[in-house]
Amino acid sequence: MTTALISHPDCADHVTPPGHPEQVARLDAVMGALEEFDLQRVKAPLAAEDDLLRAHPKAHVDAIRAAAPDEGWRSLDADTHMSVGTLKAAYRAAGGVVCAVDMVMSGEVANAFAAVRPPGHHAERQTAMGFCFFGNVAIAAKHALDHHGLERVAIVDFDVHHGNGTQDLVEDDPRILFCSTHQSPLYPGTGAADEVGVGNVLNVPLPGGTGSKGFRDVMERVVLPRVDAFSPQLVIISAGFDAHEDDPLAGMNLTTEDFGWVTTRLCDMADAHCEGRVVSSLEGGYDLAALGACAAAHVKVLEERGR
Numbered sequence: 001m002t003t004a005l006i007s008h009p010d011c012a013d014h015v016t017p018p019g020h021p022e023q024v025a026r027l028d029a030v031m032g033a034l035e036e037f038d039l040q041r042v043k044a045p046l047a048a049e050d051d052l053l054r055a056h057p058k059a060h061v062d063a064i065r066a067a068a069p070d071e072g073w074r075s076l077d078a079d080t081h082m083s084v085g086t087l088k089a090a091y092r093a094a095g096g097v098v099c100a101v102d103m104v105m106s107g108e109v110a111n112a113f114a115a116v117r118p119p120g121h122h123a124e125r126q127t128a129m130g131f132c133f134f135g136n137v138a139i140a141a142k143h144a145l146d147h148h149g150l151e152r153v154a155i156v157d158f159d160v161h162h163g164n165g166t167q168d169l170v171e172d173d174p175r176i177l178f179c180s181t182h183q184s185p186l187y188p189g190t191g192a193a194d195e196v197g198v199g200n201v202l203n204v205p206l207p208g209g210t211g212s213k214g215f216r217d218v219m220e221r222v223v224l225p226r227v228d229a230f231s232p233q234l235v236i237i238s239a240g241f242d243a244h245e246d247d248p249l250a251g252m253n254l255t256t257e258d259f260g261w262v263t264t265r266l267c268d269m270a271d272a273h274c275e276g277r278v279v280s281s282l283e284g285g286y287d288l289a290a291l292g293a294c295a296a297a298h299v300k301v302l303e304e305r306g307r
Contacts, residue, residue, distance in 0.1 A: 001107075001109060001110040001306050001307070002038070002039065002040050002109050002110065002307075003037075003039050003109060003110060003111050003112065003113065003302045003303045003305075003306035004041075004042050004103050004104075004108075004109040004111075004112035004113070005034060005037070005039040005040065005041050005042070005112075005113055005115060005299070006042045006043075006044050006096045006097075006099055006103075006112055006113070006114045006116070007027070007031065007044060007096065007114070007115040007116055008043050008044040008096065010085065010088045010089050010092045011089045011092055011093060011096075011115075011116050011117050011118075012024050012027055012028075013083070013084070013085025013086075013088065013089055014085055014086045014089035014090070014117060014118050015083040015084075015085060015086075016073075016081055016083070016131075017073055017081055020081070021248070021286040022117065022119070022131040022284075022286070025288055026117060026285065026288065026291060027115065027117055029288040029289070029295075030115045030282065030291060030292060030295045031115060032292060033291075033292035033293065033295050034115070034295065034296060034299055037299060037300070037303055038303065039113075039299070039303065040109055042103070044092045044093070044095050044096030044099055044114065044116055045092070045095040045098075045099055046091040046092060046095045047091045047092075047093075047094035047095035047139070048095070048098075051094065051095075051098050051139050051142075051143050052094060052134060052139060054139060054142040054146060055134070055135050055138045055139045055142055055169045056123075056125055056126070056134065056135070056169075057125060057126060059126065060125065060127075060128075063126075064082075064087065064090065064128060064133050064134070065087060067082055068082055068084070068086065068087040069082055069083065069084060070084065071084060076128045076129070077129055079129065079130055079131060080128050080129055080130065080131055080132070082133075086118070086133070089117065089118060090118055090133040090134055091134075092116060093114075093116035093117060093118055093119070093120060093134070094120065094134045094136045094139050094140075096114040096116040096136075096281075097114045097116065097120075097136045097137060097140040097236075097279065097281045098139060098140050098143045099112075099114075100112035100113075100114045100280075100281070101140045101143055101144045101148070101236075101279050102143075102147075104234070104277050104278070104279055105144065105148045105150075105234070105277070109306065110305060110306035110307075111267075111270075111276065111277065111278040111279065111280070111302045111305060111306050112278075112279050112302075113239070113280045113281075113282075113298070113299050113302055114136075114279070114281040114282065115282050115295070116281065116282060117282065118131055118132055118133055119131055119136070119240075119281075119282065119283045119284060120132045120133070120134055120135050120136030120137060120138075120139075120166075120281070120283070121136075121137060121157060121159060121161075121163035121164075121165050121166045121240070121283050122161070122163070122164055122165045122188060123135045123136075123165040124164065124165045124168040125168055125169060127165075129165070130161070130187065130188055132165055135165050135166055135168075135169045136281050137155055137157075137163075137236050137238050138155070138166045138169035138176075139169075140279060140281070141155055141170065141176050141234075141236055142169075142170075142173075142176075144234050144236075145175050145176070150175075150233045150234055151175060151233065152175060152176075152177070152230060152232050152233050153175065153177070153232055153233065153234045153235075153236060154177040154179070154227050154230055154232035154234070154235050154236070154269075155170070155177065155179070155236045155237075156179045156180075156223065156227065156235065156236075156237055156238070157178070157179065157180040157181070157182075157237075157238035157240070157283070158180075158237070158238070158239070158240060158243065159180075159182065159238055159240020159242060159243070159283040159284045160182060160183045160186065160240060160242040160243035160250040160252050160284065161182055161186060161187055161188065161240070161242065161249075161250070161284060162180055162184070162186075162188060162190050162205075163178070163180050163182075163238055163283075164191065166178055166180075166238065167180070167190070167191070167201055167203075170197070170200070170201075171195075171197030171198065171200065171201050172197065172198055173198075174199065174200050176200060177200050177201075177202070177226070177227065177230045178197070178200060178201050178202070179201075179202040179203075179204070179223050179226060179227065180202070180203050180204065180238075181204045181215065181218060181223065182203075182204075182205060182206065183205075183206055183207070183208055183210070183250050183252050184206065184207070186208075191203045191205055192205060193205060202223065202226050204218050204222055204223060206218065206252065208250070208251040208252065208253075209251055209253055210252050210253065210254075211252075211253045211254070212253075212255055212257075212258050215243070215252070215254055215258060216261065216262075219265060220265075224265055224266075224269060227266075227269045228273075231273045232269070232270075232273055232274055233273070233274045233277070234270075234274055234277045234278075235266055235269060235270045235277065235278045235279070236278075236279045236280070236281070237263075237266060237278065237279070237280040237281070238281060239259075239280045239281060239282055239283060239295075239298055240282075240283035240285060241259060241284065241285030241290065241294035241295065242283075242284035242286055243258075244256065244259075244285070244287065244290040244294055245290075246287040246289070246290040247284075247285065247286055247290060248286055248287060256290070256294050257297065259297050259298050260297035260300065263297070263301040263302065264301050267301060267305045271305075276306075278302065278305075280298065280302065282295070
């Protein structure tokens with residue numbers, strides 16, 4: 001058994017305007033940090049239309065396709081821009097996380113990390129926003145349930161921003177548990193503790209400056225017990241590294257070691273309930289050095305568990 005690293009050169013063809021934080025260099029930083037790791041390297045396929053339609057209405061998929069420019073950029077909102085290569089990159093990103101699920105569920109690999117962009121956890125049912133076009137992890141979770149016959153999938157999102165899109169896509173599906181720790185107040189302004197879906201959503205808003213002790217405490221006291229009680233058959237991680245102390249877009253003040261620690265604890269949950277099956281997908285992280293270091297700490301744990 002091993003760990004799969006799933007990515008594709010097309011993910012670098014999603015080019016954002018100069019100065020945009022969600023830049024091509026992010027993927028370079030992640031892949032460079034993982035260069036020496038002993039991983040099974042897989043090219044992300046394009047997402048199947050059926051998988052996209054598990055999470056989004058056809059009107060949304062058609063609208064994203066229609067918005068793709070022939071040259072330059074097209075802005076869907078102040079933060080979310082499409083270049084000529086964005087559409088294919090978005091299909092690769094969603095397809096990569098679905099591929100990760102297939103590889104883990106088939107037993108081909110122990111776990112998988114999808115180093116893909118654009119990210120996905122802000123994309124709502126009918127709205128691209130927050131750098132995101134399709135709900136990558138929600139699509140993958142629904143694929144695991146419908147295609148692999150699972151009954152319970154847990155998604156844990158430790159990105160510093162609330163995964164409003166993932167919540168919007170899964171909050172009516174009791175087969176999916178969605179847990180999010182995030183800085184509040186902060187973009188996108190959602191993720192209050194009283195947003196609970198059909199009892200399948202756990203939001204833990206945290207103040208700026210929470211730091212390692214506060215983060216680890218809420219994980220141990222609140223999030224991990226909820227995952228444990230749910231007894232998932234697959235754990236999917238929205239791996240955003242923008243809660244790091246060096247990140248320019250927030251102020252949670254976590255350290256690189258915190259991301260290794262939380263990965264270890266989530267792998268412990270997967271070991272206890274689902275034979276170690278973990279799929280992780282890249283979300284945020286905008287200081288390039290911190291992003292590379294955190295991705296390495298995260299994947300190091302996956303690699304060790306995959307041996």
